[in-house]
Amino acid sequence: MKNALVSIVIPCYNQGSYLDETVQSVLASTYRPIEVVIVNDGSKDDSLKIAQQLQEKHPEITVLDQPNSGVAKARNAGVDAATGTYILPLDGDDLISPDYLEKGVEVLAQQPKVKVVYCQAVKFNSSIQKPWKLKPFSRNKLARDNMIFVAALFRKSDFIEIGGFSEDMTMGREDWEFWIKMLKDGGEVVQLPFIGFYYRLTQQSKRKKTGTNQKKRERIAYLNAHHLPFFERELNGPLRFQRTWSKPYNTLLKWLGKL
Incomplete structure (x- = not known):
């Protein structure tokens, strides 16, 4: 049976110094056929030039160029242009292992009830490499925090x-909301038992910019506005600022007749 096409969608904003390494990690994959869709999101560095040079060398690569619109819109544009049966989003400075696609597609092809396949991961930069300790998946845990990185x-x-990534979620963790949309009403999740994803730590890492209390409040308000029935089912009420305490706090309020 012929393998299904996998589309790797790489949004890129000012990640020109890492983009070639990211793409090479994809091209080293043991799985074929693949296509690579690079979306230059209005970069001010040489990202577009590097992407176009890669496109000239490798027929699997397509390059899209758009004004800076944010990572959610860039991912959506890439997936819309993609022709694969399966999708892997991959940010422009991260890496995957050669066997990640092959092992992941094997699960999706053989298990129709599985919606998402990811793997173990590490965080790294030029001086360190450390395991990324991810909680086991459950819908109840997903209601409080995200344990699936975007490169699944x-x-x-x-x-x-589900309508792709929510482009109006501009306060960060849009991948968390994406997985809630994907999984809140069912679907199994499989984590492969090996390190297949490498998350690069940089000074420009988005998680640092969206980790403020204000961004967290905006994020929680957005999630409650869009997915309240999910949180009511899993947490007995809305997601709270102290996310771990959401369920006991909601339960107490209901017992007191205040929710």
Whole structure:
């Protein structure tokens, strides 16, 4: 049976110094066929030039160029242009192992109930490499925090069904909200038992910019506004600022008749 096409979608904003290494990690994959869709999101460095040079060398690569619009819109544009059955989003400075795609597609192809496949991961930079300790998946845990990084495999059909990444979620952790949309009403999740993803730590890492209390409040308000029935089912009420205490606090308020 012929392998299904996998589309690796790489949004890139000022990540020119890492982009070639990221793409090479994809091209080293043991799985074929693949296509690589690089979306230059209005970079001010040489990202577009490097992407176009890579496109000239490798027929699997397509380059899109758009004004700076944010990572959610860049990912959506890349997936919309992608023609693969399966999608892997990959940021322009991160890496994957050669066997990640092959092992991930094997699960999706053989297990229709599985919606998302990811793997173990490490965080790294030029001086350190450390395990990324991810909690086991459950919908209840997902209601309080995200344990699936964005570079996970899923079907394009599921992406279309949920409307892709929410482009108006500009306060960070849009991948968390994406997985809530994908998984809140069912679907199994598989974590592969090996390190297949390498998350690069940089001074420009988005998680640092969106880690303020104000951004957290905005994020929680957005999630409650869009997914309140999910939180009510899993947490007995809305997601709270102290996320771990959401369920006991909501339960107490209901017992006191205040929720």
